[in-house]
Amino acid sequence: MTQNAKLRRKGRNTHNIESLTQISIDLFMNRGYDATSVEEIAKAAGITKSAIYYHVANKEELLRRAISNAVGKLFEILEEPAATEGTPLTRLEYIFRRLVEVEFDHLKEIALLLRVRGGSQTERWALEKRREFDRHVQELIVLAQDAGEIRDDLDALAIDRLVFGMLTWIPEWYYIGHRIPPGVLVDAALALIFEGIRQPDVAR
Amino acid sequence: MTQNAKLRRKGRNTHNIESLTQISIDLFMNRGYDATSVEEIAKAAGITKSAIYYHVANKEELLRRAISNAVGKLFEILEEPAATEGTPLTRLEYIFRRLVEVEFDHLKEIALLLRVRGGSQTERWALEKRREFDRHVQELIVLAQDAGEIRDDLDALAIDRLVFGMLTWIPEWYYIGHRIPPGVLVDAALALIFEGIRQPDVAR
Structure with a gap:
């Protein structure tokens, strides 16, 4: 040899x-x-x-392995009991919290999933799965509005896109080096989404 | 010829x-x-x-032109009267609103600016300018907390990163085809950040 x-x-x-x-x-x-x-x-x-x-077999197989792992972890959230039982509001809270936790557990894979643009078959599949996850959450937002649990003066699609933007951007800036303890960040994100940052007794 | x-x-x-x-x-x-x-x-x-x-002269000059235009527009916001006068809270509200408006006016340039990773000199410069804008807003958040205008039980850096994540992700998903009227989105974003989406009379 x-x-x-x-x-x-x-x-x-x-x-x-x-x-x-x-x-x-x-x-x-x-x-x-x-x-x-x-x-x-x-x-x-x-x-x-x-x-x-x-x-x-090729480069795309490596991308597919990384991305399908991330997609799998995200969709597991939607199957968890607290994501399927309870009021629409408690289900939303649970899903948003778990989304951030799963992002921290699989930071690189999920950051990569979110960078995907749709050139290859794998990338198109990933975009489709992201949209599917999104639709699931959008439906819950509408249900929560119908139940009077979240404000119905705000556009459901806009809320969905804004909250997802906030939460899905996390792996991106963690990846390039920001360091906030995950627990602090999860709490801040949930408080911001549901209660807002204004001091309650400050006049609008 | x-x-x-x-x-x-x-x-x-x-x-x-x-x-x-x-x-x-x-x-x-x-x-x-x-x-x-x-x-x-x-x-x-x-x-x-x-x-x-x-x-x-080269490819990087095209990137520099696109990105420096976007950076210039963002920094102009910070010089506008309503961004420099008033309480920290009103200045923050103004800056967040204008940020979204400027994003819509220069969607492609700003989406590109936010995709920048730091390989070339131009990209490193853009990252440094993003951080500078960020620090400015972080300081205002701390001032607003000190003034009792926004909640001080939330980490200032976490709020900054979450709000920026939400707002800076907008050009990205608009670029790939989501369509919500800009006015609807600006209002939803400001309401979400400051008041949250929970119906005020729903028990926590």
Whole structure:
């Protein structure tokens, strides 16, 4: 066996599909998915390009693994008992809280999911899943308005987009280095969404 | 003059630096800045690569023009009378409202500014300007808390990041096609931030 072949074999053994997915996420986040080549992934992993193809068929498979993991975690929230039982308001509160918690537990994968633009089949699938999650929450907002639990003078779609914007932006700025304890942030987010930041006794 | 040379000359005449900047923004948004080549910009503009270099020194100059325009518009807000006079709370309300209005007026440039990651000198400059705008607002939040105008049980930095996340995400999802009338969205955003979405008489 040549020295080179030994190194390749070593590369195959020290990396698995999970570690390669993690390395790819960092590159996709820093350079963008389109701008990242399989060659760069191989270089960052310290293995050869052919060693990458030993694990995956192509670059998109690495994106799909990262993103489908994130999508799976988000949709699990909607199946949890507190997301399916109770009043629309308590279900919304629960979903928003869990959304932030899941974001912290899977920061990189979810930040990547939110950067997706729709070029490849995987990206289009991810956009469709994001919209599906969104529609679920929008329906709950309308139900909560109908039940008189949240204000009905505000447009349900606008509320949905604003709250999602706020919550889904979190992994993005955490990823680039802001540090607020997750618990502090979750509490601030829920208080802001439901009660607002104005001191209650201050005249409007 | 050959047919080709005539076409090139035509290209130079029908495009100016402003129209090339606009074309570049769309490409940067759809494919990412790193992944977009000068060749692709030329192709999208229907002119030759050398005709591009007649107008700009390099790709980064197009990014710089787009982004510095957006940064300039954002910082103008902070100089406006209602952003510098009045209580910290009224100044915050004014800045948040104007931020959304300016986003709608310069949707593409600001969406691009918010996608910037810091690879090139221009991108690092843009990140620094975003942080500067941010610090200004953070200071106002602390002042408003000290004045008893906004709740001081919430972390000022957390409020700042959440509100900015909400407001700066707007161009991103408008860019990909959501349609809510700007006025409806501004009102919903301000109501959400300051009053929250819970119906006031609903028990917590």
